[in-house]
Amino acid sequence: MKCTIHSEHGSIMVIPREDSMVRLYIQIASSTDADWNPKKTATESQVQESAKRILQPYSIEWERVEWYSVYPIGQGISERYTLDQRVFLGGDACHTHSPKAGQGMNTAFLDALNLAWKIHAVESGFADRHLLETYESERKSVAESLLDFDNRYAKLFSERQPAASEVQAASSGEPHENEFIKTFKEACEFTSGYGVAYGANCLNWSPNHPAQSPLMHPKGTKLRPGSIFINADVTRVVDANVIHLEQEVPLNGSFRIFIFAGNPCVSRQALLDFANGLSGARSFYAAYTRPDVDKVSHHEIHNPHSLFFTLCTVLASKRSRIEISRDVPDVLARYRDHVYADDIWDRRVPNAKAAAHAKMGLDEEKGGVVVVRPDGYVGVVASLVEGSGTVDALNDYFSAFCAKKFS
Numbered sequence: 001m002k003c004t005i006h007s008e009h010g011s012i013m014v015i016p017r018e019d020s021m022v023r024l025y026i027q028i029a030s031s032t033d034a035d036w037n038p039k040k041t042a043t044e045s046q047v048q049e050s051a052k053r054i055l056q057p058y059s060i061e062w063e064r065v066e067w068y069s070v071y072p073i074g075q076g077i078s079e080r081y082t083l084d085q086r087v088f089l090g091g092d093a094c095h096t097h098s099p100k101a102g103q104g105m106n107t108a109f110l111d112a113l114n115l116a117w118k119i120h121a122v123e124s125g126f127a128d129r130h131l132l133e134t135y136e137s138e139r140k141s142v143a144e145s146l147l148d149f150d151n152r153y154a155k156l157f158s159e160r161q162p163a164a165s166e167v168q169a170a171s172s173g174e175p176h177e178n179e180f181i182k183t184f185k186e187a188c189e190f191t192s193g194y195g196v197a198y199g200a201n202c203l204n205w206s207p208n209h210p211a212q213s214p215l216m217h218p219k220g221t222k223l224r225p226g227s228i229f230i231n232a233d234v235t236r237v238v239d240a241n242v243i244h245l246e247q248e249v250p251l252n253g254s255f256r257i258f259i260f261a262g263n264p265c266v267s268r269q270a271l272l273d274f275a276n277g278l279s280g281a282r283s284f285y286a287a288y289t290r291p292d293v294d295k296v297s298h299h300e301i302h303n304p305h306s307l308f309f310t311l312c313t314v315l316a317s318k319r320s321r322i323e324i325s326r327d328v329p330d331v332l333a334r335y336r337d338h339v340y341a342d343d344i345w346d347r348r349v350p351n352a353k354a355a356a357h358a359k360m361g362l363d364e365e366k367g368g369v370v371v372v373r374p375d376g377y378v379g380v381v382a383s384l385v386e387g388s389g390t391v392d393a394l395n396d397y398f399s400a401f402c403a404k405k406f407s
């Protein structure tokens with residue numbers, strides 16, 4: 001079982017592994033030692049001796065050691081993540097912390113993901129170079145929160161050991177939270193990646209964003225620009241498979257535009273106007289049409305028109321009532337593998353008729369449009385209305401960082 005053991009000789013963290021192995025984080029020195037040296041190293045048998053001392057009066061023997069390493073735990077964050085947006089730092093090169101939260105590699109991966117799609121967008125001529133400035137501001141603030149969390153987490157463990165009842169309460173959703181339970185839950189958010197929330201900038205809409213349409217961020221939406229897209233299960237219309245909507249578009253550098261189309265009987269005209277607006281020559285969508293659009297294979301499911309956008313349409317209707325050729329305008333219907341029925345019950349919104357709409361906080365009749373960045377974070381949410389308003393709003397949003405402007 002995963003646990004931490006403290007004794008007067010130091011501490012050990014125990015993490016069960018595959019094939020009946022166990023990983024032990026064994027303290028061999030402390031910064032409070034008189035002869036403290038952060039570069040201190042130790043042989044395998046010295047580390048084992050340390051473990052034996054800490055575990056007294058219990059004993060431990062090894063059948064074999066799969067791997068061992070000695071490392072200092074240090075917190076650090078580099079002042080800059082980039083030099084003039086030409087040289088970039090990511091991973092352990094710019095932030096280190098204790099391995100307790102298991103976040104080092106996770107954070108390094110997310111640094112790489114955040115940077116990779118932005119470099120692609122700039123180098124392919126889609127985005128302005130200033131988009132790259134958001135790498136440092138977004139990822140450095142995540143590392144700062146992680147270091148702050150890491151400090152509090154380590155302090156909680158070293159000051160007072162949680163009682164077994166508190167550990168139980170934290171994992172069973174006990175309503176009365178104390179400091180330990182709160183921090184434990186925060187740890188889960190970090191470990192799952194859901195704790196990351198980027199601040200407002202040209203990508204993550206806020207009332208200070210240059211796109212000022214009143215259709216932005218409709219009342220009631222539960223989506224937050226800068227946070228991960230909310231999970232939802234829906235039925236893919238063409239093959240009746242129930243799928244996780246948030247996993248449908250691969251990480252391929254495309255913005256994912258989720259058109260929650262509401263009830264087709266109510267929103268038909270708005271959906272048609274939206275589709276017409278997208279096809280208009282001055283729209284953000286048409287501006288980045290693939291040069292080889294006439295030769296694209298019939299089997300291309302994610303990027304038939306543009307390498308920078310994938311359109312997904314979710315109708316608040318039962319699958320059996322949806323007829324793509326009748327209910328979905330051509331430009332959206334071309335993405336036939338991305339047309340979905342919002343007809344899967346969800347216990348988080350038990351009374352909703354269209355659970356995915358409800359989970360997003362969008363009107364189940366009128367819908368709404370959600371722009372999700374290529375890395376899965378919400379960029380902006382807009383109402384779906386009749387006329388050109390919705391596409392105009394998105395034109396303004398994309399004008400804030402695209403190389404082309406659309407007003």
Ligand SMILES: Cc1cc2nc3c(=O)[nH]c(=O)nc-3n(C[C@H](O)[C@H](O)[C@H](O)COP(=O)(O)OP(=O)(O)OC[C@H]3O[C@@H](n4cnc5c(N)ncnc54)[C@H](O)[C@@H]3O)c2cc1C
Nearest residue numbers: 069071090091092093094099101102103104105106107108
């Ligand atoms: C014991 C331990 C347990 C951990 N457990 C977890 C965990 O459970 N979950 C988690 O998310 N993270 C964990 N981490 C943290 C994780 O391993 C690191 O955060 C992650 O490896 C950082 O990746 P990186 O690519 O930034 O750096 P590194 O993995 O250090 O990669 C840098 C690479 O650059 C190479 N290099 C260095 N200098 C040069 C040079 N001059 N020229 C060419 N190559 C060079 C190095 O050899 C190395 O291969 C753990 C770390 C430790 C020490």
